[in-house]
Amino acid sequence: MDNFEKLIIYGKNAVIEALKAARPINALYVIKDGKGLSEHIAIAKKAGIVIKEANPDKLNSMSEGNRHGGIAAELASAEYSSVEEILAVRDKPFIIIADEIEDPHNLGALIRTAEAAGADGFIIPKRRSVQLTGAVYAASAGACAYLKIARVTNLTDTIKTLKKHNIWVYGAEADGEPYTGVDFSGGGVCLVIGSEGQGLSRLVRENCDHIVSIPMYGSMNSLNASVSGGILMYDIAMKIRRKGGGF
Numbered sequence: 001m002d003n004f005e006k007l008i009i010y011g012k013n014a015v016i017e018a019l020k021a022a023r024p025i026n027a028l029y030v031i032k033d034g035k036g037l038s039e040h041i042a043i044a045k046k047a048g049i050v051i052k053e054a055n056p057d058k059l060n061s062m063s064e065g066n067r068h069g070g071i072a073a074e075l076a077s078a079e080y081s082s083v084e085e086i087l088a089v090r091d092k093p094f095i096i097i098a099d100e101i102e103d104p105h106n107l108g109a110l111i112r113t114a115e116a117a118g119a120d121g122f123i124i125p126k127r128r129s130v131q132l133t134g135a136v137y138a139a140s141a142g143a144c145a146y147l148k149i150a151r152v153t154n155l156t157d158t159i160k161t162l163k164k165h166n167i168w169v170y171g172a173e174a175d176g177e178p179y180t181g182v183d184f185s186g187g188g189v190c191l192v193i194g195s196e197g198q199g200l201s202r203l204v205r206e207n208c209d210h211i212v213s214i215p216m217y218g219s220m221n222s223l224n225a226s227v228s229g230g231i232l233m234y235d236i237a238m239k240i241r242r243k244g245g246g247f
Contacts, residue, residue: 009137010063010072012036013179019043019141024076029054029062031070040071066135080132081148086121087165089148093120093189094240095162096233099155099204100195101130101225102236106141109226110193115143117233122149123158157201170236171200172228174221176211184236185243189235193229195202 018025019040027050030037044051054062054072063070086095096114101107107130114122130136131151137144152158159169169189192208194200205211214223214231221226225233 007075007132008062008072008134009075009088010066010068010134011138012069012071013141014137015071015073016040017145018073018075021145023145025049026074026076027168028050029059029060029072031056037071039140044072059228064133066138069138081150083122083123083150083152083161084106086148088149089120093167094236095119095121095123095167095190097123097155097192098129099192099200100125101193102104103196104133104135105139106196106224106226108136110142110229111140111147111149111225113230117145117237119147119233122147124149125155126151126153151242156207159204159207171205171208171211173205173231175197176213178215179212179232179235182210182212184239189240191232193225196225
């Protein structure tokens with residue numbers, strides 16, 4: 001792993017997945033009655049994790065006022081994989097890049113969908129993007145505990161590296177080719193989702209092999225970043241499987 005940062009995660013789903021994945025947890029904070037948290041407590045006890053009783057004010061402060069469900073955990077670190085670790089998963093990996101996504105709920109939702117769709121890794125930039133925070137962890141419903149997530153200094157350089165490994169890079173933009181007619185099975189696949197307001201940054205777009213879009217049939221001309229990403233990820237996953245790529 002190339003980066004380590006202290007991280008507080010919260011919410012029943014996020015914490016239980018971190019416990020099941022045996023992530024390094026310094027302490028578990030549980031509300032007094034512990035209602036509905038017996039599985040969390042049992043796993044923590046078996047793993048020898050320190051369990052501390054916490055009042056609502058303490059949990060509110062740890063979760064920045066968000067819905068914590070009576071539980072929070074202090075991870076020893078927020079763990080980031082390297083791009084090399086993602087590339088090593090298999091010969092033709094399926095990778096997602098989030099290009100300057102700033103909303104933690106969008107990023108968390110994208111990570112959750114990526115993990116569910118069988119993606120091998122997820123890449124974010126170090127600047128102008130939300131990082132792995134408690135809010136992102138909560139929004140991912142714990143998927144952050146399972147998916148390899150790398151953060152890089154330069155997305156353009158990273159895309160060039162992916163291409164050298166026979167990975168085709170598809171950027172999502174409103175003016176692209178309709179995704180329904182794209183094969184997505186020529187090799188490894190990387191899908192790039194742009195930011196909520198600006199879409200793909202200029203250099204990232206210029207370095208994509210193809211630009212794809214989602215047809216709009218109603219009055220709206222765009223979709224939320226995480227919704228767009230979900231539609232495209234599952235289409236790619238199904239087409240890869242149909243061609244025998246598998247995960």
